[in-house]
Amino acid sequence: MRLRITTWNANSVRLREAALRRIVAEIRPDVLCLQETKVEDHRFPHELFAELGFPHRHVHGQKAYHGVAILSKLPLEDCHARKWCGVDDCRHAICRLPGGIELHDLYVPAGGDVPDPEANPKFAHKLAMLRELTDWFADRRGDGARLVLVGDLNIAPLENDVWSHKQLLEVVSHTPVETEGLGALQRAYGFLDAVRTVIPPEKKLYTWWSYRARDWDASDRGRRLDHIWLSPALAPTLVTAEVRRDARGWENPSDHVPVTVELEV
DNA sequence: ATGGTAGGTATCCTA
Numbered sequence: 001m002r003l004r005i006t007t008w009n010a011n012s013v014r015l016r017e018a019a020l021r022r023i024v025a026e027i028r029p030d031v032l033c034l035q036e037t038k039v040e041d042h043r044f045p046h047e048l049f050a051e052l053g054f055p056h057r058h059v060h061g062q063k064a065y066h067g068v069a070i071l072s073k074l075p076l077e078d079c080h081a082r083k084w085c086g087v088d089d090c091r092h093a094i095c096r097l098p099g100g101i102e103l104h105d106l107y108v109p110a111g112g113d114v115p116d117p118e119a120n121p122k123f124a125h126k127l128a129m130l131r132e133l134t135d136w137f138a139d140r141r142g143d144g145a146r147l148v149l150v151g152d153l154n155i156a157p158l159e160n161d162v163w164s165h166k167q168l169l170e171v172v173s174h175t176p177v178e179t180e181g182l183g184a185l186q187r188a189y190g191f192l193d194a195v196r197t198v199i200p201p202e203k204k205l206y207t208w209w210s211y212r213a214r215d216w217d218a219s220d221r222g223r224r225l226d227h228i229w230l231s232p233a234l235a236p237t238l239v240t241a242e243v244r245r246d247a248r249g250w251e252n253p254s255d256h257v258p259v260t261v262e263l264e265v
Numbered sequence: 266a267t268g269g270t271a272g273g274t275a276t277c278c279t280a
Contacts, residue, residue, distance in 0.1 A: 015272075038272070038273065063276085064278085128272090211272095254271095
């Protein structure tokens with residue numbers, strides 16, 4: 001079967017009903033992973049997703065900040081959440097899809113403005129979560145699991161994942177300590193960067209554009225912060241991948257756009 | 266060099 005998985009940082013799920021309807025109609029994901037839902041679980045708009053054909057839902061949210069959710073047309077099993085760095089926030093949801101596929105939906109801290117862990121606790125938290133994830137996946141290395149890791153990792157790892165590599169080397173999201181840390185996480189389990197397998201690293205590719213630009217499309221100062229990775233066991237199933245840049249130009253947009261992979265599983 | 270916008274909450278935090 002063909003399995004389509006979409007990840008999107010919605011920047012408040014309650015404000016994005018129109019965009020979510022378009023995503024479902026135009027991308028037709030089987031599984032939709034959200035980040036920055038910014039809502040407690042008892043206020044999550046379950047009715048909307050039930051109506052849109054996603055009867056299986058795992059929501060993991062909190063008031064005002066962060067929050068992740070997995071919405072699925074297919075049954076979900078063993079849904080749970082993980083905490084990192086001893087912090088009681090909502091950044092990681094895990095479910096098993098049919099075929100034993102283990103899906104991880106992640107929201108890595110943005111990290112604040114100052115790229116110095118001594119001076120900036122938010123940057124220290126970002127690096128600490130990356131290290132803990134790296135150790136956790138390294139312990140599972142070689143277990144042959146069928147893993148999909150998606151989400152807003154808040155790091156643009158490659159030179160062509162940002163509008164100007166040189167100008168962003170000291171900007172949080174593209175500093176060497178972050179891009180090397182993300183590389184270490186990827187190598188810890190042998191994850192394949194699915195989107196860059198389909199869209200070559202020589203091409204500029206972004207999934208986020210700041211709200212602050214006068215004209216996001218004309219200035220095009222984007223970054224590729226949202227990712228879909230596959231474990232070695234799932235890598236051969238990759239059919240295609242797509243970044244919906246046009247979604248940034250929709251009415252009332254998120255600052256992130258949806259990223260999708262299709263797998264033949 | 267600076268400030269720019271958006272979301273949630275309750276007056277300022279985070280992105």
